Amino acid sequence: MARVLIADNLEASAAETLKKLGVPVDHRPELSKKPEELKAALREYDAVIVRSAAKITAEMLENPGKLRAIARAGVGVDTIDVAAATRKGVVVMNTPGGNTVSAAEHTIALMMSLARLVPQADATMKKGGWDRNKFVGTQVTGKTLGVIGLGRIGREVAKRAAGLEMKVLAFDPFVTPDKVAEMGYKPAASIEAMLPDVDFLTIHVPLTDETKSLIGPNELAKMKKTARILNVARGGIVDEKALADALKAGTIGGAGIDVFSVEPIVADNPLIGAPNIVLTPHLGASTYEAQENVAIEAAELIANFLLKGIVANAVNMAAVDRKELDELKQYVDLARRLGMLHAQMNHGQIKKVALTYKGDLANKKTKLLTSAFTAGLLESRMAGVNLVNAEVMARDRGIEITSSASPKKDDFASLMQADVETDKKTYTAAGTLFGNEYLRLVRLGSYRLEAYLDGVLFVFSHRDRPGVIGFMGSTFGKHGVNIAGMNLGRQAPGGEAIGVLNLDTVPDAAAVDEVAGHSDITSVSVVKLPPAGELPGWLG
Known part of the structure; x- marks a missing residue:
């Protein structure tokens, strides 16, 4: 009988789902902090479910033993060496749908916090202050939101922005301009073309060699001085030093950042001391609903793979139902x-x-x-x-x-x-x-x-x-x-x-x-x- 390891902190519903479907499972979240023990454990299981704490490296997969599948309870698979898994014949699957709404809502929350200076006002009041004139914000209605990437989360953000009566300008190299227009948004010819026109810019693309530092000094220089940048996708897509320099120089109006090139964030990250910025510790998927959704979805992916041979949401092979x-x-x-x-x-x-x-x-x-x-x-x-x-x-x-x-x-x-x-x-x-x-x-x-x-x-x-x-x-x-x-x-x-x-x-x-x-x-x-x-x- 195939066995499954949950090697990360995951909602109890993941193990419960597997047990209900007749799949033996062990929940050992402590392994996420013990790489040598995790390496040995992987060989004994047919599948493993991880979240963001457990790192599955090429070294761990050098001798994968019985391991046939890895499920990531979440979207990003940058904590898994997908190339190494592929070479060893191990399927890697993720759960892109479970945290879509939570990530989109967090993007909007950061945008509203920036627009109305909510964190700064909150900090002042907790120190005994009351300075209404200092915290005059801007409304988002009528403003232009630039959306880079119209995947699940990008579309949900755009939909919510449209509900706030914002103008949405969108670009995705894999979505035709006609399709963008059909969604109700104005298509941009390129990222560079949209930058001068946006009041807010949000990025929803995976981190790859092509998207690393997608927004750097050259892109920031093309934007309005009042423009604000949002990143709830992946750290590294926005050049952190270039953004910090622009905020300090006043050439960018503000930023809301949830993800960082090194996580947990390090003390010398240039964004920590930058003005007009709201930082959150990778909270895009941190809602009770999202955690529950991705846990159940990951468990179902593994159960369907082991029991029925179904491959869904795989990042290294064709999906097969x-x-x-x-x-x-x-x-x-x-x-x-x-x-x-x-x-x-x-x-x-x-x-x-x-x-x-x-x-x-x-x-x-x-x-x-x-x-x-x-x-x-x-x-x-x-x-x-x-x-x-x-x-x-x-x-x-x-x-x-x-x-x-x-x-x-x-x-x-x-x-x-x-x-x-x-x-x-x-x-x-x-x-x-x-x-x-x-x-x-x-x-x-x-x-x-x-x-x-x-x-x-x-x-x-x-x-x-x-x-x-x-x-x-x-x-x-x-x-x-x-x-x-x-x-x-x-x-x-x-x-x-x-x-x-x-x-x-x-x-x-x-x-x-x-x-x-x-x-x-x-x-x-x-x-x-x-x-x-x-x-x-x-x-x-």
Whole structure:
């Protein structure tokens, strides 16, 4: 039975949810502060749930043991080495929906605190002061809010700002201007284009190499002196030193910051001494409702993964729900077997793989099929390959994987074709599904055929001349190898041809050498595939 570790301070509802679903769970929040003990514990569990205190490093994942999945109760996964997890075949999932409203509300709270100088007024009164003239603020109605990033939180912030009768100017490189306008907001051509026009700027993007210091000295210089900046996303997106310098110089009106480049915040962080700034200790998701939501959502993600094979909200592989998995299972199996076929037929160093999905298959989740093919291609050469890490492991070894799709149908309703380029030649194989469960190899090179994709395949190129097939039958019979089926493909009588024999047992080297020695047989390959219907552990 799969076991789950909760290695962080998490609401009791997470463990309760898992127990109700029949999944054994241990809640050990103290491990979040004991990295060596956490490292050892991870190997003993099939899945782990963490929040923000526990750090899962590459060192911890070097030998992951039984670990198959990590769920982050929250959005950001910067406390998890996702690249290391991917290379070890561990799925990383997050819970982007659970704290959306809380983070959006905190953004609005910071904006209102800045606009009406609430923290400063509160501090003065608690010292016995009463200075109404000193704390004259500004109303937000009619002001322009610039929103960078229209994901879940960005959209919720924009919606609330519109409710306050603010003008919303938005930019997201993955949302078209027409879609932004359809949401009811004014699209900006770029971040730089929006900066001179905003009274408030809020950022809702993940921290990546591209977004680090997204708002730096050059961007701050383009903004109004009265503009205020909000960051409830991730520390590092706003250049802290540049922002502190601008606040001290009076070239920026104020800032509300909830996240920092180093957390907990360090004493020498330049924002601590800056004027006109409201700081909160990463409280965006800190509401009772958000904590409850992400705890339950993380538990459900893990339970669905372990019990049903459902992958949702994964940051390092394609999401798959039960219906999709059931619908695609046979094609995933087909893709893997084509990869295994290529791995055993190809002679030479693999350089590039081009996958083509045709017909009805073009409209399916082909990324999953690409991962399955790559897993099949690599699994005979290295251990631990699965849907999560296959493409990364291929890239690490210099193998380029590309894919394309065309809904146009040829001879089959659905077809998957794989062209594998090596340092010697390019090998082509294509397969399809007959009915609902019968996998067939329908093309090798330029030859058409209909061969079974299971068990032992003996693939041979030959000249189409009398006596070749008879010779093979008698030779294998002499060596005690039974031929269960045979398919041939040729373009013209007497010319070059290809054949696939389905054998009941693996022929020994003597049998293979004897067949290969025939003057009309130009090449042979023995391919070992799983029996019909046998699925890999990462799929079944």
